[in-house]
Amino acid sequence: MKKGHFILAVVFFLIAVTFAFYFFDYIDFPDLSLIPSYAAASFLRMSLAYFFALCFALSYGYVAATNKRARSFMLPFLDILQSIPILGFFPAAVLFFISHIHGRPGVEMAAIFLIFTSMAWNLAFGVYESLTNIPKEIVEAANSFGLRGWQRLEKLTIPACVPKMVYNSIISWSAGWFFLVASEIISAGSESYKLPGIGSFLIESTYSGKIALMLAGLSALIIIILLLELFIWKPMQSWADRFSYDYRGDKKPGDFIFNTRIIKRSFHFIFKAFSRVMVSLYIIFHKNKIFEAAAKYSGYLTLAAAIGYILYLLLGSVAKVFLDLPPGAYSIPLAIAYSFLRLGAAYIICILWTIPVAVYIARNKKASSYLMPIMEVTASIPAIALFPAIVVIFMRYGNLELASILLVLLGMQWYMLFNLISGVKSISNDLENVALSYGIKGKLYWKKVILPAMFPSFVTGSITAWGGGWNTLIVAEYITFNGNVYHLFGIGYLLDRATFESPDPGMVILSVLSMSLTIIILNKLIWQPLYRKALTKYKLEV
Amino acid sequence: MIFPKVTISEIIGLLEAVNDAGGVEDAARLAGDFDLELDEILPSIDGAELLGFVEVKNGNIELTADAKMFLELGIRDRKKIIRDKVKGVELIKELRNRLLESDEQKMKKGDALKFINNNISTNDSESYFRIIINWTRHAGLIGYNSDAEEICLMAEK
């Protein structure tokens, strides 16, 4: 079945269900009418964050790609930023922004900043990679045509970024939804920090027992995501193909159905307009030497000032913290251990079901054509949106531990599954034939063919799964329900408590630092060595 | 020093081809027969010369007596000849001596690459490393453990 058709079917189904609820008096219209405005608020946050992330990515990536000296510290810096658990940022960001801009606007900024961080580093790398991977012949051709300055920017540089940027944007939005809803949920716990949006809508409706309303809100979120997929992302991908350097002519018309001329033309129009703006800015800055110098210096100055200020705050607080350890500090190692165990449990469950299913789907063309669209659609719903529902269900049985593990599992499993599926698919026909003709089957086949072949994708899947897992914990370990706070002892709990209960900047910093440290250690000791091995010993030749 | 970038298999293939032509063949014609470019056939000729299997005179490749005897042998016996021939190659002799002198008769790949750089003027020591290891493995003289990234002397059988 075509994915596009499936998506449309789901969208119509959800709308029908919502109206059914309304029709059968399960929801009141006033409540229902809140949905569009809340959804719009959420979408606006996403768009603003994306816009800022795009601007950041283009400038940062461009400088890093063209300035050798700058590159040497810009890339490692970006690397470090990428390994800090994003949701760990959020409480710190809230405190930071609140202290400068009081009240809700401060929290808004924090939320947008959070989404921004989930998108920006990834996009910046995308720009950098695009610019440094322009095939040598094309660069040489451009040089020989004397393509310089703004023309080079317009004809070479900007187009070169498009394919990766489109791909990374799609991924960034996926991740962004998670952090958007997470930030709205987290802040919903505190009366003064509450952000109106889909996240808080889901919390309010669930906790006040209006399940039908919650389902309506969930539907709204799903509908937005799916419509974006149908009308924007898929067509954009096809449009972006023309900018790709290795045109793979075997691309079929695609699963989407709205690849209409109108949409293609609009993308092209927006792209051209955007290009023009960039080019004009470039011309302005380069034509006027003074302007250029001023821009360069002010750019460096602002960057330096920003980094300086943040470092000052950071070091100041870190110093203060270490000179005068907050009492909670001693519980941090234990908290990390608990959180780690939770992640471990979810991870094991994840592996247990994703491996067999991945193998089944990858090897079964028929099953695959039905299941894949369903799974891709399910996977695009941020697990966190189900969080309020999960809380309510497990609250009845008084077992929050299971709830948190389930939530983490939901966050991990799709990464794992899709990675594993592509891993199994990468077993070449030749190797399959060897197994068939030499009678390698059953346990031997699993042990010596399938599992080793899946190893590289298993590692990449695990790395992303754990990354997602740490972030999920920050939401899962601290829950406000009906005015009471329920918590699970762990690092996420410590972090949230230090932000929302009794603001303790020292604790916040220590928690984020220790979480980041744990992640970095795990990466260095476990994931990176495994990844290296996967790249050499287990790499399947194309 | 220049070391030919060619595998042992290619060298033996060349010998067999010249043998088919009666033991002597014009290099150009040989290249034509196998549809090979200059760059593709020269290393094989150089390699065959280095191992004492051919002599090149006036653009003609001529098999030596050693080569003719070699070609009469089966796969297993050929191995012994290859071993003796490769043992005599200057660069490989040097490398073996270095290994004999070292503690566990091992050498890290990095050091091996440095050794290659010192003896062959190149900026691609990696490819030369692969070729040299191909020769020494064929000859059963030096092996390479890619996990540990070190080369080691192989035991005489």
Place this chain on the structure above:
Amino acid sequence: MLTEIRGVSKTYESDGNKILALDNINFQVDDNDFICIVGPSGCGKSTLLRIIVGLEKPTCGEVFFKGEVIAADNPKVAMVFQNFALFPWFTVKENIKLALEALGIKEKEQDEIAGKYIKAVGLDGFERVYPRELSGGMKQRVGFARALAVEPVLLCMDEPFSSLDALTSQNLKDDLLMLWAEKNMPPDAVIMVTHNVEEAVYLANRIIILSRRPGKVMADLKIELPRPRNRKDPEFYRWVDKVYSLIV
């Protein structure tokens, strides 16, 4: 008689069209046959080989191996692949032992047999090497060793030399002929698919020529050239000519 190909036809579905790839193929394979199946691209020779080996089922007709319908995992029929098909996470020896393990052979014996065939194809010294470190020629040697190690009665090869450079290919062909000549070495018969006529005349004692699609048997030629064969020999060239004239 080892293998009988009886009335084999194969039809494919592509974009809703039915394509006849092979049309009523009939021939037998006997002890000591070294058969090369030649034909232009697209004539279905690889498909035919896959059917003979049991990797694909014919649309009509049957393939009998020693009286029974062929199954893909028949241990008496082994295959060598054009692109080597080695498992990258196993060393040379481990790749070979895997085929033996699949036959239920115990570890110690696996080691001995693998060692024997590694020496037979001249791979000693390369036992613990990974495929990524090997040149194409060496990889194909492993392919041969693996096929021979299961001691098949029939060896099937799908364009085994086409991914190799000319000189290495020459070397490997001569080594193959040496192994073929050895009485104590498996297999009893070989079927090889190639699009290179010279290669076929050099190696085979029997050439089966397939026509353009749909592939039909145009000729079944016995090559009467004494071994060792020499490309430079005018007699050799006459046979090549003869094959070409039958194809074109």
